[in-house]
Amino acid sequence: MILTVTLNAAIDKRYVVDDFKTGEVNRVRECSYVPGGKGLNVSKPAAIYGAEVVATGFVGGHAGNYIEDALKPFGIKGDFYHVNAESRSCINIWDEVNHVQTEFLEPGFTLTEEDFAGLEKKFRELVKDADVVSMSGSVPKGLDGTAYQRLVKIVKEAGKPVILDTSGKLLEMGIEACPTLIKPNIDEIRMLTGKHCDDIQDIIDAAKTIHANGVEIVAVSLGADGSLAVGEEGIFRAIVPKINAVNTVGCGDSMIAGFALGLSEGLSLEETLRRASAISAAAAMREETGFFVMEDMKKLLPQIVIQRL
Structure with missing residues (x-):
């Protein structure tokens, strides 16, 4: 089983419009909604290839329920830690006439140390059945640069290979735990x-x-x-x-x-x-x-x- 970690999951919303203009009403010609976040973008191709995939991380509210449900058609099992606040949305507006892309990224929820401790407890159990763990992307507000470092250490202690794909301080501190x-x-x-x-x-x-x-x-x-x-x-x-x-x-x-x-x-x-x-x-x-x-x-x-x- 491949276990993926998406700490900052989102709903990716894509709107296609003709000649997008600010300050005016814009009619959407096409729209799509898919579960997003770098970890989930790892989950989908792995599942398409035929692997058993379990996705974990944080989700919240009705949006979080949608993210979990939207993974099911891919054969991906969602086993997330749920918080009360709503998961964020990332909105992509594609102007079909001018071939210009505009993005709106919601800030998302703020987590506490208690939230992260709850995820760690769930994560330790999930790692036991994993053949490999892949963790990717940014982290929600409230978590510091040690977030991935702590999760990598859990996987290493279990003797499983772990992939870390992030950036900045999260990567710098994460590699101190020696991901695979x-x-x-x-x-x-x-x-x-x-x-x-x-x-x-x-x-x-x-x-x-x-x-x-x-490494x-x-x-x-x-x-x-x-x-x-x-x-x-x-x-x-x-x-x-x-x-x-x-x-x-x-x-x-x-x-x-x-x-x-x-x-x-x-x-x-x-x-x-x-x-x-x-x-x-x-x-x-x-x-x-x-x-x-x-x-x-x-x-x-x-x-x-x-x-x-």
Whole structure:
């Protein structure tokens, strides 16, 4: 079972309008509502691939109930810690005429230490049945930089692999607990190591520094240039074929899903990177965030070039 953690889950609302104007009434032509948050964007592709997925974290109110219910069609079991306040919404307005995107992000609820202790208790039980744990994204107000560090320690104590995909202080403090895998972008790896990372070798050296400090696998996204992975098995670079990218939002989360699948199945680092790259590329070919078609992924898989560096 893959256990995903989304501490700051939301309802992602997308409105399509023609010629959006501020200060006026705008008629919505199309709208969609989906459960959102980086952890849930990991849950969906993992479930599409066929894995058993359980999603946990915080939700609240009627919006929280909707988030849990909306996961069911994907075969994802929600087992969240519920609070009284409403879960947030993230509103995306797409202007079809001018091809301009506008976002409104609600602040969400504020949590207490009591809330987090309640989640920790639930989390310890869920980890017992997990093959791998993946935790992603931001945290609600009221939680500090130790939030993920504390959760990573629980997983490590249980002897299970754990993926941490976050940023800033949460990442900086989280890696002190030595998660199994992190996937920083170039700016994040600069922040963690102080290196310029202006070329591939510099990026590899930075990843090796983090690896030497206790993170088993350091995967670095290179955008259109593919990705790198540094681990005990060696240093690998994935090169992805050109695709017709429709929506690249959430492709990093889809890649994390691929890494979680590989870790849960005990695949080699090379094969895990290949699968993660194929799922990420397949997700970019579809409009819905966190969604891919298995047929696309299977066609891409043999086209992914893995170089040992």
